[in-house]
Amino acid sequence: MLNLQLILFLIFGALAVAGGINMLRSRSPIYGALSLILVMGALAVLYLLLGAEFIAFVQILVYAGAIMVLFVFVIMLLNAQPLPPHERARFARRLGLPAIFILLGILAAAFALRYSRARLAAGSPMFHVRSIGQALFHQGLLPFEATSVLFLVGIAGAVLLAARPETQSSGTDTPAVKAADRSGL
Amino acid sequence: MQMPLKIYLLIALIKTVLSLAVMASLIAYVQLAERRIVARMQSRVGPTRVGPWGLLQPLADTFKLLLKEDITPSQTSSGLYLLAPAISVTLALLSIAVIPFGPVIHIFGYTTPLQITNINVGLLFILGVTSLGVYGIVLAGWSSNSKYSLLGSLRAGSQMVSYELALGLALVGPVLLAGSLDLRKIVAAQAGGHWFILPEIVAFLIYLTAAFAETNRIPFDLPEAEGELGAGYHTEYSAMKFALFFFSEYANMITVSCVATLVFLGGWAGPVFGPVWLSRIVLPLFWFCLKAAFFLFLFIWVRGTLPRFRYDQLMALGWKVLVPVALANVLITSLVVAWR
Amino acid sequence: MNLLAAVNPNSLPAGAPYILHYVPLLIQFIFAMAFAGLAIGASWLLGRHRNTRRKLSPYECGITPEGDARHRFAVKFYLVAIVFILFDIEAVFLLPWAVVYRGLGWFGFAEMAIYLAIVMTGFLYIWKKGVFDWNTPERAE
Numbered sequence A: 001m002l003n004l005q006l007i008l009f010l011i012f013g014a015l016a017v018a019g020g021i022n023m024l025r026s027r028s029p030i031y032g033a034l035s036l037i038l039v040m041g042a043l044a045v046l047y048l049l050l051g052a053e054f055i056a057f058v059q060i061l062v063y064a065g066a067i068m069v070l071f072v073f074v075i076m077l078l079n080a081q082p083l084p085p086h087e088r089a090r091f092a093r094r095l096g097l098p099a100i101f102i103l104l105g106i107l108a109a110a111f112a113l114r115y116s117r118a119r120l121a122a123g124s125p126m127f128h129v130r131s132i133g134q135a136l137f138h139q140g141l142l143p144f145e146a147t148s149v150l151f152l153v154g155i156a157g158a159v160l161l162a163a164r165p166e167t168q169s170s171g172t173d174t175p176a177v178k179a180a181d182r183s184g185l
Numbered sequence B: 001m002q003m004p005l006k007i008y009l010l011i012a013l014i015k016t017v018l019s020l021a022v023m024a025s026l027i028a029y030v031q032l033a034e035r036r037i038v039a040r041m042q043s044r045v046g047p048t049r050v051g052p053w054g055l056l057q058p059l060a061d062t063f064k065l066l067l068k069e070d071i072t073p074s075q076t077s078s079g080l081y082l083l084a085p086a087i088s089v090t091l092a093l094l095s096i097a098v099i100p101f102g103p104v105i106h107i108f109g110y111t112t113p114l115q116i117t118n119i120n121v122g123l124l125f126i127l128g129v130t131s132l133g134v135y136g137i138v139l140a141g142w143s144s145n146s147k148y149s150l151l152g153s154l155r156a157g158s159q160m161v162s163y164e165l166a167l168g169l170a171l172v173g174p175v176l177l178a179g180s181l182d183l184r185k186i187v188a189a190q191a192g193g194h195w196f197i198l199p200e201i202v203a204f205l206i207y208l209t210a211a212f213a214e215t216n217r218i219p220f221d222l223p224e225a226e227g228e229l230g231a232g233y234h235t236e237y238s239a240m241k242f243a244l245f246f247f248s249e250y251a252n253m254i255t256v257s258c259v260a261t262l263v264f265l266g267g268w269a270g271p272v273f274g275p276v277w278l279s280r281i282v283l284p285l286f287w288f289c290l291k292a293a294f295f296l297f298l299f300i301w302v303r304g305t306l307p308r309f310r311y312d313q314l315m316a317l318g319w320k321v322l323v324p325v326a327l328a329n330v331l332i333t334s335l336v337v338a339w340r
Numbered sequence C: 001m002n003l004l005a006a007v008n009p010n011s012l013p014a015g016a017p018y019i020l021h022y023v024p025l026l027i028q029f030i031f032a033m034a035f036a037g038l039a040i041g042a043s044w045l046l047g048r049h050r051n052t053r054r055k056l057s058p059y060e061c062g063i064t065p066e067g068d069a070r071h072r073f074a075v076k077f078y079l080v081a082i083v084f085i086l087f088d089i090e091a092v093f094l095l096p097w098a099v100v101y102r103g104l105g106w107f108g109f110a111e112m113a114i115y116l117a118i119v120m121t122g123f124l125y126i127w128k129k130g131v132f133d134w135n136t137p138e139r140a141e
Helices: A002-025 A029-049 A053-078 A089-114 A117-121 A129-139 A141-168 A175-183 B005-041 B057-067 B078-098 B122-144 B147-178 B183-189 B201-214 B239-264 B276-305 B311-339 C002-007 C018-046 C075-104 C106-128
Strands: B104-107 B110-113
Touching (some): A002 A029, A002 C018, A029 A053, A029 C018, A053 A129, A053 B147, A053 C075, A141 C075, B005 B057, B005 B078, B005 B110, B005 B239, B057 C018, B078 B122, B078 B239, B078 C018, B122 B147, B122 B183, B122 B239, B147 B239, B147 B311, B147 C075, B183 B239, B201 B239, B201 B276, B201 B311, B239 B276, B239 C018, B311 C075, B311 C106, C075 C106
């Protein structure tokens, strides 16, 4: 049965890579965001295949269902237009491609050295929500409580960022924005 | 008894095809029921001409929608415009796969649950799929490139994410009581008539309210407020693509009704008697369908009764009432659970 | 793995990996996509197509469409989305906590009470900042 697992892993791994490449390649922001959603979805399936059921659906819930929704919203809100071809793109491509292969090589070497073939072939056990909960709420107590402070910072930052342009440029907004604001949409 | 892999896959295939067929016809007839019931509430008759009591009306509607002209307006982003209804429908049909309709049954010497597949985190899966549902609507509005569609989809997006939070928080209470995200275990935890609706009545009401908003139903159907936005996010859609948005709305309605039945009303629990086939298969299925049908009727009833919210009221209700109350409910529930 | 077999009534072959529980889900996904594709494709093939320029123009209550539909929108939609992310993550923490809660007891309660108290401070802050007040055109500073 490992074969099925392996085939699915390869398919969704390829999907994730394709989505990532497409995200970098596409000039239209909305297609870029959609590619990123595809990457998130494919990653979730990879987590699932590796036995991390809870993480897989949290990945969908948080990354694809919340963070990417914000991305799409921002693209819609700002009416972001497709980018014109960039000047330095060729330079980046010449340097970037070899860098990718070097990085991949290092990663592959690290895995090959660290994990034996037998262990990789054995696959991974299924992790239960219960075990994640135990780990998170016993050993991970401090990091867990620290995230709440992180949230506070995030909340303050969001309000600050969103409030600033509105107060500064309230006179220079386009009529459409003002009309939309007044009507409360 | 253990079954060979081939049989397992075959059973899965049969269940999938069966569930899709049942869903499709169910959706068609929930729509007919809605038209008839709302008509009654408004002293009208509703569709009665096609077949006896109008029973063939859904069939006629399907053919009509299939044969309608499929218009792709010139200003649309055509790829996304096609993709949006497909996303909506695929996601709407996906979450039904983890919903158990009845107990595990023994048939032809094999054991199989009355469910497409049971996973350890069924409830989380449904929440995840629900959270993706916003893309179908937002992309529909954006790709249509029409003012009504865009405004409708922005509203829908904000509304859905706001109420999704309340929906998720409301479900934490029952999970606390059951100690599992496995839908079968949540049902098992309510065995013996200890339905979670009684201790978790607050969570139940929040869930129900949020479910109405998540499915964009009256009184929360602002994304398609016809008085101000044409038809909202699907203004520019026609023929089957338009029908698919309708289809997914009703499919989502059925899903949230099923989840409410499982989490708050004890699933397929109810008085059973008689021989094995009756007490193990038919009656549990009957009780499940009855409870789910009650919620579907509630959706229709509310549509015939309540007016629409204003958008600021909608956001205020979601964030200032439902979210804090749901969190308070979580804390109180945990307090009680720790006490015992 | 034996525990899983007892918990999950899918009754798979002995020793089969748990991941097989997801294969029906994959089948369902493929069928649902096929359904969507078939429905759209069939209506495209069966319906007639008589397009005119006016028919293909965007809907604007009967008047000639003016300008592009895509322009900038109120920042509130963005704010709601970002606040949603923060609280969604909080909800995600609540779920595993609820699952293991019986084992944690009072310790678990105190843990979550502190956590929620800190997060709710932020919630009150954005409430006071008027993020949830949709009708005020500018937020009160």
